[in-house]
Structure formats: C-alpha cells, structure tokens
Amino acid sequence: MENLSLFFNFGLPLIVLMVAYFIGSSIEKNHFANIREREDDLHGFPVVSFDTMPDDWNVSSSDMVTGSIVVSLDYFKRVIAGLRGLIGGRIKTYEPLLERARREALLRMTESARAQGYDAIFNVRLETSRLANAARDGKGTAGVEMLAFGTAVKLKGRFG
Amino acid sequence: MDVSNSSIVISNTESIPGRNIVEFYGVVTGNTVRAKHVGRDIMAGLKNIVGGELKGYTELLQDSRREATDRMIEQAKSMGANAVVNVRFATSSISQGAAELFAYGTAVRVS
Numbered sequence: 042m043e044n045l046s047l048f049f050n051f052g053l054p055l056i057v058l059m060v061a062y063f064i065g066s067s068i069e070k071n072h073f074a075n076i077r078e079r080e081d082d083l084h085g086f087p088v089v090s091f092d093t094m095p096d097d098w099n100v101s102s103s104d105m106v107t108g109s110i111v112v113s114l115d116y117f118k119r120v121i122a123g124l125r126g127l128i129g130g131r132i133k134t135y136e137p138l139l140e141r142a143r144r145e146a147l148l149r150m151t152e153s154a155r156a157q158g159y160d161a162i163f164n165v166r167l168e169t170s171r172l173a174n175a176a177r178d179g180k181g182t183a184g185v186e187m188l189a190f191g192t193a194v195k196l197k198g199r200f201g
Numbered sequence: 202m203d204v205s206n207s208s209i210v211i212s213n214t215e216s217i218p219g220r221n222i223v224e225f226y227g228v229v230t231g232n233t234v235r236a237k238h239v240g241r242d243i244m245a246g247l248k249n250i251v252g253g254e255l256k257g258y259t260e261l262l263q264d265s266r267r268e269a270t271d272r273m274i275e276q277a278k279s280m281g282a283n284a285v286v287n288v289r290f291a292t293s294s295i296s297q298g299a300a301e302l303f304a305y306g307t308a309v310r311v312s
Contacts, residue, residue: 057250064251072253092214100219105211105288107266111259113245115252138252145254164214170292172258172300184245184255186262188290192212194219 058117065115069137076144083151087161088191094163099197106162107190108149111172112142142187143167154193165191209274210284210311217284217311226280226308231272235265236299262302266290269304282308 094100114122118134125132146167154162172184210217237245241257248255270288277285288306295301 061250061252065253068251068253094218098218103210103212103218105213109259109263109266111255111262113249113252113255116250118252164212166213168290168292170294172262172294184249184258186258186292188266188292190213190290192214192218 058120061116062118065117068115069141072141072145073137076141076148079148079152080144083148083155086151086155087163088147088151088165089161089163090165090191092164094194098161098194100194101197103192103194104157104159105190106150106154106157106159106193107188108146108151108153109186109188110142110145110149111184111186112138112145113184114138139169139185139187142185143169143189146187146189150189150191157193158195159193160196162191162193165189208283209277211270211274211288211306212284212286213288213306215287217286217309220284220311222284222286222309223312224310226277226282226310228305229273229276229280229282229285229308230303230305231269231274231276232301232303233265233268233272234295234299234301235261237261262292262300265300265302266304269302273304273306277306277308280308282310284309284311 114134118138122132122134125134147165150165151162166189168188168190170186170188172186212218216222237258241261245255245257269290273285273288285306285308288304291303291305293301293303
C-alpha cells in the first residue's frame with residue numbers, strides 16, 4: 042500500500058516527465074527538419090519587410106496573406122523553465138519553441154501566397170501573443186501564437 | 202489562410218500597390234471574442250504534455266481572425282469603400298479561456 046502511494050506521488054510524475062522529454066524532443070527535431078526542407082523549397086521567393094516596393098516592380102494585383110501557428114512546450118521543458126525562473130537568466134528551453142513557431146508561421150504565409158499564384162510578399166510583420174496561462178509548476182496550457190502577415194503581390198513579368 | 206473578400210482589396214501597407222487612393226473614409230474595425238471549446242481543450246491539454254503544435258487552437262484563432270476581418274470589411278463596404286489599407290491585428294486575452302481578436306484598418310477608395 043505504501044509502495045503504491047509512493048508510486049503515484051513520485052513515480053508517475055517522473056514517468057510522465059520522461060515520456061514528455063523523449064516524445065517532445067523528437068517532435069521538435071522532426072519539426073525543425075521539416076521546416077528546413079520547406080525553406081529550401083521556397084528559396085528564391087521574395088519575402089521582405091520593407092513597407093515600400095522597389096520602383097521597378099510592376100504590380101498587377103495584391104492581397105493580404107497570413108500564416109499562423111499555436112505551439113506549446115512539452116511538460117519536461119516547462120518544468121525546467123519553471124526552475125530556471127527561480128534563479129533568472131536565459132531560458133534556453135523556450136528559445137527553440139519561439140524560433141520554430143516563427144519560421145513555421147512565415148512558411149505558411151509564403152506557401153499560401155505561392156499557392157494563390159503571387160510572386161512576392163512585402164511589408165511582412167510578425168506578431169506573438171500568449172494564448173493561455175502558463176503556470177510556474179508546468180500545469181496549464183502554455184500556448185504561444187505566432188502570426189505572420191504581409192501584402193502579397195502579382196507582378197507583370199517577374200521583376201519586370 | 203485567405204482573408205480576402207472578392208469585392209474589397211485589403212493590404213497592410215499604406216496604399217494598395219499599383220493603385221492610387223482617391224478618398225479616405227476613416228478607421229474601420231472588426232472584433233470577435235471567442236472562448237475555447239471543451240473537447241478541443243481536452244485534446245490540447247493532452248498534446249500539451251508532449252508539446253508541439255496545438256492544431257485545434259491554430260484553427261480556432263484562424264477562424265476567429267477571419268471573422269474579425271470580415272466584420273471590418275463589412276463596415277468598409279457599408280461606407281462605400283473598395284479597399285482597406287494599413288490593416289493591423291491585435292489579440293488580447295480577456296479572461297481565462299477567452300480571447301479577443303481584433304482587426305482594424307483605414308477604409309479608402311482606390312482608382
């Protein structure tokens with residue numbers, strides 16, 4: 042009986058922590074590999090953040106495009122981040138999360154523009170919003186939303 | 202995600218590329234407040250253990266943002282505009298489990 046309560050109090054959270062660590066790491070690794078592949082595929086598609094277009098771009102039509110994603114950290118990393126919060130300093134576990142969310146949002150925006158036949162996107166803006174409460178102890182949904190939006194343009198003759 | 206509406210052009214730049222603004226109508230806004238769905242929340246809670254994309258939430262926010270944009274476009278149309286420029290988005294969480302999605306821009310007539 043004592044062994045059972047010991048298991049539920051310490052063993053189970055530890056197992057969940059380990060499962061979260063292994064699955065979470067593999068999801069992150071695969072996501073980064075997927076992002077790199079798609080970025081290579083979109084290489085050469087102009088996505089810029091200036092708000093005015095070069096004079097020689099001859100636009101035939103334009104529209105706004107967006108791309109967004111909501112991601113969360115795994116339980117293991119949230120606990121680590123919570124501990125790190127006690128002593129302060131750089132929280133390394135959150136950095137790759139935000140990076141992959143941002144790159145994914147940009148990719149989705151660019152892919153949607155390309156699928157609709159646009160040639161370039163300019164005035165790209167990125168926005169981050171915290172979606173839900175992320176409690177220190179690692180409970181609660183710690184979602185972060187990343188939104189990328191910009192103005193996609195069709196050009197009469199590519200860059201002509 | 203396609204946020205366009207057939208008869209109105211929207212852009213987050215100060216003008217519509219390749220066209221001239223002939224008349225200004227003022228700021229138009231659109232908002233929507235959404236709460237998360239229990240079923241989706243349970244799924245997201247499970248997904249939250251291993252991390253990664255929370256697809257239910259991504260879709261929820263996309264739909265909400267589209268609705269906010271559509272409301273903004275409706276307002277612009279009712280003013281007689283044919284374009285909305287300088288569109289911005291804002292998100293704010295008002296209470297636990299609910300968020301406001303807000304879109305605003307300047308309604309104009311372009312030639």
